[in-house]
Amino acid sequence: AKSEGRGTYRFFEARMGVEVRERRLLEHDLRHAVARGEMHLVYQPQTDVGSGAVIGFEALLRWKHPERGFVSPALFIPIAEESDAILQIGEWVLREACREAASWTQPLSIAVNVSAVQIHSPHFVGLVHEVLLRTGLAPQRLEVEVTETALISDPNRALLTLRQLKSLGLRIAMDDFGTGYSSLSNLRSFPFDKIKIDGSFVRSVDSNEQTAAIVRSVLGLGRGLGLPVLAEGVETEAELAFLATEQCHAAQGYLMGRPSPIAQFARHTHGTIPL
Ligand code: C2E
Ligand code: CA
Ligand code: CA
Ligand code: CA
Numbered sequence: 578a579k580s581e582g583r584g585t586y587r588f589f590e591a592r593m594g595v596e597v598r599e600r601r602l603l604e605h606d607l608r609h610a611v612a613r614g615e616m617h618l619v620y621q622p623q624t625d626v627g628s629g630a631v632i633g634f635e636a637l638l639r640w641k642h643p644e645r646g647f648v649s650p651a652l653f654i655p656i657a658e659e660s661d662a663i664l665q666i667g668e669w670v671l672r673e674a675c676r677e678a679a680s681w682t683q684p685l686s687i688a689v690n691v692s693a694v695q696i697h698s699p700h701f702v703g704l705v706h707e708v709l710l711r712t713g714l715a716p717q718r719l720e721v722e723v724t725e726t727a728l729i730s731d732p733n734r735a736l737l738t739l740r741q742l743k744s745l746g747l748r749i750a751m752d753d754f755g756t757g758y759s760s761l762s763n764l765r766s767f768p769f770d771k772i773k774i775d776g777s778f779v780r781s782v783d784s785n786e787q788t789a790a791i792v793r794s795v796l797g798l799g800r801g802l803g804l805p806v807l808a809e810g811v812e813t814e815a816e817l818a819f820l821a822t823e824q825c826h827a828a829q830g831y832l833m834g835r836p837s838p839i840a841q842f843a844r845h846t847h848g849t850i851p852l
Pocket of ligand 2: 722
């Protein structure tokens, strides 16, 4: 048993070594990924539940590594956040998404994910202001998506930043609602304009009574606070039907459209949405 334990330990230690090395390699490659043209954005439609009309898109980042192929943002975003590479990458995302949206013929909204490191950067508000001016995007069309975990490390500073962002005319959405530590008090403390219910609650909403009750109560909360609610991760007609019955405002998910290159939605490619 003793040798077995030691073997397990050695195996674990070796694995840790690999993981640390892997992270360092990715971290290094991430610093050059934007300059090397390895990053691109895909766009996922957000629809009005009542009418089915597309009301906007969320920009989602994709990294095509020259040797590894596509690396999931769930893997590389946390590494980029730890190494501050997220500041440069996040700036690129913001510019690219706003530039793209400014070219559309319809004034649809564009949602951009922003990480904690960006929110706490002293240059962030100035950057957003500059990007809006430079791209000519109407500020009301930009929606910044933040998770509550991005705010709680320094809530006073985060609150100031969100207020300054809102004074530019854009909107703030609370992403992944329900998955954080204290969604309710954060909803009261920060000036959100929208709630995005996490996909983990939306899935099985039509088959699981507890989940249904939770989603209903979030929708009631939104109504009480005067905040529109968007349900993420909608995959089935049954889930969408539930959301329609419960008067959820907006929805996003594979059912309405997978994150795709914008050309897929554009008029000139005979896409489904005239942009
Ligand atoms: P998120 O902001 O919560 O984005 C939603 C995720 O759910 C996306 O994963 C999207 O592709 C996926 N999704 C959409 N519809 C469905 C569905 O019907 N079913 C399922 N199972 N999944 C669905 P993705 O693109 O892999 O992004 C993962 C996370 O990475 C995002 O979660 C966000 O936290 C982060 N991320 C992505 N792009 C950026 C970015 O530009 N900046 C920052 N800071 N984070 C980003
Ligand atoms: Ca998001
Ligand atoms: Ca989310
Ligand atoms: Ca998420």
